[in-house]
Amino acid sequence: MSLSHALLGLLAVEPASGYALTKSFEESLGRWAWHAGHTSIYPELNRLAERGLVEVTAEGARGSRTYAVTAAGREELRSWLLRPPQQSGKVRNEEVLRMFLLSALDPGDARVVLAHIAENTAAGAAELREVRAAHAGGSFTGPEGFGQLAAEFGLRQYQAVHEWALWAIEQLDADPA
Amino acid sequence: MSLSHALLGLLAVEPASGYALTKSFEESLGRWAWHAGHTSIYPELNRLAERGLVEVTAEGARGSRTYAVTAAGREELRSWLLRPPQQSGKVRNEEVLRMFLLSALDPGDARVVLAHIAENTAAGAAELREVRAAHAGGSFTGPEGFGQLAAEFGLRQYQAVHEWALWAIEQLDADPA
DNA sequence: TACTGACATGTCGTTCTTGACATGTCGTGG
DNA sequence: CCACGACATGTCAAGAACGACATGTCAGTA
16 A cells, blocks of 8 residues: 555654644645545554554654654665556546546637646646745755655646646647537 | 546547446556546446436447446536636555655665656657657547547656656755765 | 457455544634 | 634544456457
8 A cells, every 4th residue: 555655755754743744645745646634644654553664753742643664664665665666556636637538528618627727737836936945955865855856846747737738728729620 | 536527528538338448547547647447437337327427329249338428427527627626636646656755765766766767757758659649630629639638748747757857866966965 | 169368247345545523732812 | 711723633434446256258260
């Protein structure tokens, strides 16, 4: 299961509580790579702890527990990341699905949807340019690098989709058959 | 559930059997937008038929049934596609997850993974350039357009990730901290 | 004729995910 | 001092998805 690796990855960069991890999923990881709510995260953390891949390193206010990866967890994460990517990874993305199904609409409707996409991706790109600026100048591994690599990735992704949408509108206009 | 809309979308472009839909998921839709196996597709088709969104229009050899969307199904699909995209769409993508977790590796390992990514995306882009060439010249709505829009989308996606990987390697080389 | 591989559809138990519900703490502002 | 919102963790039932298993047809070929 990939959720376990997502958690190991976040904890490998920086120890955190279940609550903090949930926030990470909401704000960055979950928007791009792997969605999960707290109802999946807490039980999974307990399972990882049972398997000895993470451990509680501190307990704070309001019953919070800070988890960190163990040596075994770090090794498991490394071997997963270096494992040759087998084809047929499960992909789920509702936004991309909408784009794939555009051809099912008549050209007028398709133009509307494409215009929405172009607008949203432009807004997203603008947002990420600010994030990137805020993270600029740090090192590229560790917590700093995480933000930078991710922001740059998302930004390029948004730009690519934005340009694709503009291209598609152009095609529709040129070929109203 | 998005699976139902994926099926409606494919059938709206062109009537097909469950088997043909399964192939579509394996070859294009499932690689980019929404993964599903035949064990999800067949029961869902039956459910859609019960709800009156699709219907069997022909029965062929080996017990095959060709489905087509009904007027109600087309309306449902259209309203879903035009619906304002609410934030927090569920995303799942193991490959992207790997990219997000790169910062958890030491720079040497990260370079290896990034090199793999650069290689794979270059190969994927080359493959899609051929697909695009094969689909060139048709109309942009209907079955033809589906292939063209999708191929172009995937190609740009691959290119963006490829360039991101090269950029990331450059950053690592420039900043070996 | 017999074999093989693609075509074609299905069930079933296990596992995963989700949304609703539940509980309690702590800091801030009215 | 009380209310509120953020912090913090959890359970549970319902629904969805996956892998393994199951069955049968049809065309080509050895």
